Amino acid sequence: MPEVRPLDGIKVLDLSRILAGPYCTQYLGEMGADVVKVEPPGHGDDTRLWGPPFVGEDGAAETVYFLAANRNKRGIVLDLKSERGREAVRRLVAGADVLVENFRPGTLEKWGLSYAELAELNPRLIHVSITGFGQTGPYRDRPGYDLVAQAMGGVMGLTGEPDGAPAKVGLPVADLNAGTWAIIAVLMALQARHTTGRGQYLDVSLLDAQLAWHVYAAGAHFYDAPRPRRMGSAHPSIVPYQAYPVSDGWLIVAIGSEKLWRVLCRVLGLDIAEDPKFATNAARAAHRDELNTRLGEVLGTRTVEDWMKTFDAVSIPAAPIKDIDDVYADPWAAERDQVVRLPHPTVGTYFGNGFPIKASETRPRPTSAPPTLGQHTAEVLAELGYSAAEIAEF
Template identity: 35%
Template sequence: MSDPDQGPLSGIRVVEMGTLIAGPFCGQILGDFGAEVIKIEDPGAGDPMRRWGSEEIPDHDEPVSLWWPVIARNKQSVTLNLRTERGQGLARDLIGTADVLVENFRPGTLERWGLGDEVLRAVNPGLVTARVTGYGQTGPYAPRAGFGSVGEAMGGLRHVTGDPDGPPSRVGVSIGDSLAGLFSALGVSMALVARQRTGRGQVVDTAIYEAVLAMMESLVPQYAKAGVTRERTGSTLPGVAPSNVYPTAGGGTVVIGANRDTVFARLAQVMGRPNLVEDERYRDHDARGQHQEELDELISAWTSTRGAEELLEDLHAGGIPAGLVYTAADMLSDEHFAAREAITTVMHRTLGELPMQNVTPKLSSTPGGIRHLGPELGEHTDAVLSSVLGLDDAQLRELHAEGVV
């Protein structure tokens, strides 16, 4: 972001209390769009995300987390021992100056620290509090420990992910946590808009399993009304054809989505088989869905004789949605990624230029951006406590001596 004040959330102060992914990803999104995010961490070790995703890097003595610079970008790190009364009091004071609080502790944790919603709202009626947990703040499961993996299972995603003859699988990223963070950021934005009308804040209660459930399309009504339980189907979606991954002559794989009638007609032309659209087995969406397996075999036999680059040129020229299954290497060399700056490069304190995903979505007038990468533990403690709460040097020295910060 060339101008740190141009983001749509510029002027909004967020206090982030929480660890790992769900809460911090919400904070990342808010920070990406201009919010001032003050992240409170334990003085001892900080957020475990500082160590997750660590890799051996040439010329570095110890592994370096390559996840922390992303999920903690645009944030300030303040250390507070929340198990001490003084640490709790300082947290309460910071939250008193904030527009938003983001936390993903188990329900009841903030209350034990004297930071429950009633206490905070008494000193800050306009506070918007995003509470991210496995099961939500209410209901019989609320007290349980909840992780993204369990939320993915309970929300229905794990059951439908993987090959039919194998066990339930996981998506290759922490999708449950990230969805919860994304929905929380959306909820915070809506609550801030509502506050403009009412002057009052509110609680955004996000359960990981419900964030996953929200993405499950017609899974529930399909069962309730048609008695259909969705099962694992590997790379296909039953009844939607052709839409799959297909082999190429060089050993690569392309994705082709041509299940719409008009698009399938174009695919048939590119294949040199225009008569396929007249075949009773493939004449419309329902017919192709019923003969999905044999249609995929027919298309695979064709794609396997073509190199990926030549194949994709013909498919794109024919107006057919298709593409490679990208790895990070493909993304870094792709001209479209470059043209849209989907991946940006930010200077890391020890690694130098560090590429990472850019801010999304792109806003035409008030775009977000990356001001800096994830901070060192406690890097902004003294600056924030002095500038926001007015503590002087003597008070800061005392807090350090007592182990509060």
């Protein structure tokens, strides 16, 4: 029986660039969708210039940034500022299930490619628009970037050391989070289409997606409770739950229950499990600094490896703080199929990180490396009915 993927037969038109949109469409492709990525003539997607680092030979080098979010796609070049380019998009839309784009509000309307106009061509079209701040509201027309959304969405205000400057997260989480919600939006609309028979317009913004992360921080605001603040690696509600220096580096310890607290005290040789100042999580939170001093004095005496052996033996949640090189050197990464290798026409071998869900029946899988600029233009235009002479005019 042939392998089935969850989005086999779904056609996706990707007009997006940079990260949130391409991240969304990369994984729609991994789930089986036929994704056609449209890039402007010249340099294409902005991230084709976002280097270093570059890989490949001079003159045909690709940026690591572009490669990271554009596998599983066929790449074509169209000039959407021209009527010829826009007409080709309309032909693509007529046969598409999903359109993903991240133009600033009003841009597609100016080109005659609004959702209302495209839905007349294809009432089953699911149109996902990803912007910085959404299609409505006072910030609608502002340009949206990951760093801006992290700043305005409260994430930077909660990230960093208590006495230090606000810090962005080490990865572009606003873009990646919005891209993930865009995937959810597509799957939601595909399911709804089974019932309604119609597509719909989906407005996804980086800032909205950041607020979806607030969870208990938003609860503290709504219930007028003490607000979360920058605490480094510490947790506002759970103690101990943070990074500690040990003799040769750093180790996190995450004690999420009173049972674990008693086990921790035993293996550390600390007779404080029933001390009224530390016996409950609420008490430990009230005496956080004193407790961390006590724990730090013991933890600092041994190495990461020594402590991990001790903690693993009694199932205490703990971990070394790894850098990226350490993560992919861990045998776990290969065991969980978290390293993807695919042939690439100029780079040689494309490497990427894997799909995070393991399915027993409809398994997503990578199919092709990111395209070179315009690699599939002639192929896709021919599928749309353009003659060889017409394709040459593009």
